Amino acid sequence: xQQGEEDPQALSIQEGENATMNCxxxxxxxxxxxxxxxxxxxxxxxxxxxxxxxxxxxxxxxxTLDTSKKxxxxxxxxxxxxxxxxxxxxxxxxxxxxxxxxxxxxxxxxKP
Amino acid sequence: xxxxxxxxxxxxMGMTNKKSLKxxxxxxxxxxxxxxxxxKKPLELMFVYNFKEQTENNSVPSRFSPECPNSSHLFxxxxxxxxxxxxxxxxxxSRGGVNEQYFGPGTRLxxx
Numbered sequence: 001x002q003q004g005e006e007d008p009q010a011l012s013i014q015e016g017e018n019a020t021m022n023c024x025x026x027x028x029x030x031x032x033x034x035x036x037x038x039x040x041x042x043x044x045x046x047x048x049x050x051x052x053x054x055x056x057x058x059x060x061x062x063x064t065l066d067t068s069k070k071x072x073x074x075x076x077x078x079x080x081x082x083x084x085x086x087x088x089x090x091x092x093x094x095x096x097x098x099x100x101x102x103x104x105x106x107x108x109x110x111k112p
Numbered sequence: 113x114x115x116x117x118x119x120x121x122x123x124x125m126g127m128t129n130k131k132s133l134k135x136x137x138x139x140x141x142x143x144x145x146x147x148x149x150x151x152k153k154p155l156e157l158m159f160v161y162n163f164k165e166q167t168e169n170n171s172v173p174s175r176f177s178p179e180c181p182n183s184s185h186l187f188x189x190x191x192x193x194x195x196x197x198x199x200x201x202x203x204x205x206s207r208g209g210v211n212e213q214y215f216g217p218g219t220r221l222x223x224x
Binding site (some may be wrong): 001004030031033035040041042043044045048088090092099100101102104105 | 114116118152153154155157160168200202204208211212213214215216217218220
């Protein structure tokens with residue numbers, strides 16, 4: 001099974017609502033990263049949270065990390081139609097050099 | 113613009129053709145990556161280069177041949193591909209290690 005698994009696979013909300021996506025992983029990590037991908041395009045790095053951090057904010061994004069549960073969540077507050085995209089978590093494994101393991105992603109649709 | 117460019121953006125090739133994908137990064141990074149993204153599958157790491165040296169080959173078939181002449185350029189040479197190789201091929205770069213990665217827009221490859 002995969003290192004990173006995301007939940008839900010798809011999420012549809014109204015503009016202005018909050019969106020929460022979850023990521024679980026299996027092995028010890030150095031950090032966990034969230035990326036966004038618009039349809040058919042490259043991924044864009046959103047935020048990186050280190051294994052010794054519990055919460056991090058960037059604009060309307062809030063990421064939490066619980067290493068005891070091996071899980072992370074990404075919260076997008078006050079969503080906009082432009083937030084419609086796929087969101088991926090990626091884990092940087094402890095002791096590894098430059099290898100990220102990506103989850104399958106959550107597809108978010110924000111309806112205007 | 114992430115500072116990582118890929119050409120071509122779209123490529124259709126027959127199974128007997130030989131073609132190359134090109135990636136260039138303008139970020140001064142030392143590490144470069146090739147990923148394959150197929151429908152309904154997680155992003156698959158193919159190759160990692162650090163300071164022009166290949167440090168990861170994720171059991172990729174020999175019909176995919178990477179080349180990294182310098183830290184700014186990365187190529188993926190393709191020959192005798194199969195229809196199941198049709199996918200979005202993404203290049204990324206980073207400062208190496210467990211740092212965040214910057215992705216190009218990808219090459220949409222169709223093998224007929």
